[in-house]
Amino acid sequence: MVEPVASEVKVFTDLDEMSLGVAGDVTKVIGKAVSERGRFTIALSGGRTPRLLYEQLAARFVREIRWDAVHIFWGDERYVPVDHPDSNFAMANSSLISRVPVPYENVHRIPTESESPEKAADVYEQLLRDYFKSYGGEEDTYTFDVVLLGIGEDGHTASLFPGSPALREKERWVLPVLSPPLFSPRRRITLTLPALNSARLAFIIASGVEKREIVTSILSDPVESRPRYPAAMISPCDRLVWYVDRDAFGESHGMDSTGN
Ligand code: 6PG
Numbered sequence: 686m687v688e689p690v691a692s693e694v695k696v697f698t699d700l701d702e703m704s705l706g707v708a709g710d711v712t713k714v715i716g717k718a719v720s721e722r723g724r725f726t727i728a729l730s731g732g733r734t735p736r737l738l739y740e741q742l743a744a745r746f747v748r749e750i751r752w753d754a755v756h757i758f759w760g761d762e763r764y765v766p767v768d769h770p771d772s773n774f775a776m777a778n779s780s781l782i783s784r785v786p787v788p789y790e791n792v793h794r795i796p797t798e799s800e801s802p803e804k805a806a807d808v809y810e811q812l813l814r815d816y817f818k819s820y821g822g823e824e825d826t827y828t829f830d831v832v833l834l835g836i837g838e839d840g841h842t843a844s845l846f847p848g849s850p851a852l853r854e855k856e857r858w859v860l861p862v863l864s865p866p867l868f869s870p871r872r873r874i875t876l877t878l879p880a881l882n883s884a885r886l887a888f889i890i891a892s893g894v895e896k897r898e899i900v901t902s903i904l905s906d907p908v909e910s911r912p913r914y915p916a917a918m919i920s921p922c923d924r925l926v927w928y929v930d931r932d933a934f935g936e937s938h939g940m941d942s943t944g945n
Contacts, residue, residue, distance in 0.1 A: 690920050694904060694927045696934045700737060700892040703930045707890060708741035710926070711831065712749050714886060718830045719754045724820065725830050728760040728876060728884070730843070731773030732835040734892050736780045743784035752787040758813070760832055760881065761844040762795035764802045764861075764872035771870050772797070795859075795874050802861035806874045810859040813880065827922060828858070828883040832876075836891050837868065840899050840914025844875035851877060852915060878918055887921040888928060896933040 697703035711727070718725040729735065742750070763771045767778075774794040782792055793812060799805035817828055834842045844862050845851055851860045858880035864871045881887065891900050903910040903917045904927065910917035919925060 690923070690925050692904070692907060692925045692927060694929065694934075697928070697930050699930050699932075700734070703890065703892060703928050704735075704737035704741050705745070707738045707833075707888060707928050708746055710888070710928075711738075711742065711833075712746040714831055715750050715755060719751050724754050724756060725751075726756045726758065726816075726820070726828075728758045728829045728832040728881070729773070729777050730760055730833045730835045730890070731762065731776060734835050734890050735833060736776060738890070739777055739781035740784075743781050747785050750785070752785050753791075755787055756791045756793065756816075757782065757787065758793045758829065759795050760834060760842075761873055761875040762797055762805075763870040764797050764805065764874065765870055766797065767794065797874070802872050802874050806857075806859045806861045809874060810857060813858050826883060827885055828880055830884070831886045831888060832881050832884040832919075832921065834881070834887060834889045834916070834919060836889055836896060836899060836916040838895055838899055839865075839867075840903070840910075840916050841868070842889065842916040842919060843881065844873040845878070845915035845918075847914060849915070851875060852918065855879060878915075882918075882920050882922075884921045885923045887919050887925045889916060889919060889925070890928045891933040892930045894932040896929075897935045900927070900929055900933045901935050 697706050715725045759773055762773050765771050767774050795809050796805050836842050840847055851862050854877040857877055860877055862873050862875050864873055
C-alpha cells in the first residue's frame with residue numbers, strides 16, 4: 686500500500702487570516718510553476734469557505750501573478766446553469782475570475798449546459814485528458830499543480846461523499862454523482878480520486894467550529910480515517926497541506942499550531 690503523503694497543517698487565527706495565508710501560498714506556487722514549466726493549473730473548490738481567498742487573490746496578489754499562464758479548472762460542480770446561485774463557477778467568477786486578467790480561454794469550467802450530468806462528465810473528462818496530454822505529454826503522470834479542496838462536516842470533499850461508489854473509481858477522472866439529500870443541489874459532477882491524487886499539491890481548507898469534529902478525526906488518525914472519509918483519501922504526489930482556522934482546528938489532538 687502506498688503510504689499517504691505527509692500532511693502539513695497550518696493553523697490561522699480566523700478565516701480572514703487563513704484566506705490570506707492560502708492566497709499567499711498559491712501565489713508562491715504559481716510563481717514557481719510558471720518559472721519551471723511555463724504554466725500553472727489549479728482545480729478550484731466550491732462551497733462558501735474559499736470565497737474570501739479568491740477575493741484575496743484578486744485584491745492582494747493580482748499584480749504578482751502571471752495570469753496569462755494560469756489555467757483554472759474545477760474539482761466539482763453542481764448541475765445548474767452557470768449563473769445559478771449554487772454554481773461553483775458563478776462563485777469563483779464573481780469573487781476572482783471577473784476581477785483578474787486571466788484569459789477567457791484559460792478558464793475551463795465544467796459544462797453544465799450539457800444535456801445531462803453524465804454528458805457533462807464525459808465532456809469534462811475529455812477536456813482534461815486532452816489538456817494534460819498537450820501540457821505534460823504522455824509520460825507525465827501529473828494532473829494539476831494544485832487542487833484546492835474544501836471539506837464537509839461528513840468528511841466529503843469535492844463531491845465525493847462517504848460511501849459513494851465514485852470512491853471506488855480507478856480509471857475515470859470525472860463522474861456524475863448524486864449527493865446525499867442534505868447537500869443540495871444533488872445532481873453534481875466531480876473529479877475522482879485518480880484525478881485529484883495525480884495533482885502535485887493538494888490544499889484542504891477548513892474554517893469554523895462546525896468543521897472541528899471532522900478535522901480533528903482526520904488529523905488525529907489519518908490512516909484510520911482513510912476508509913471512512915473522502916477528505917482523508919486525498920493523497921497528492923508531492924504535498925498535502927491543511928489550512929485551518931482556530932475554530933476548525935480545536936486543541937484536542939495534541940498537535941501544536943504548526944501541525945507537528
Ligand atoms: C461543493 C464543494 C464541497 C465543499 C464542502 C465545504 O461543491 O460544495 O466542492 O466539497 O468544499 O461542502 O463547503 P463549505 O466551504 O461551504 O463549508
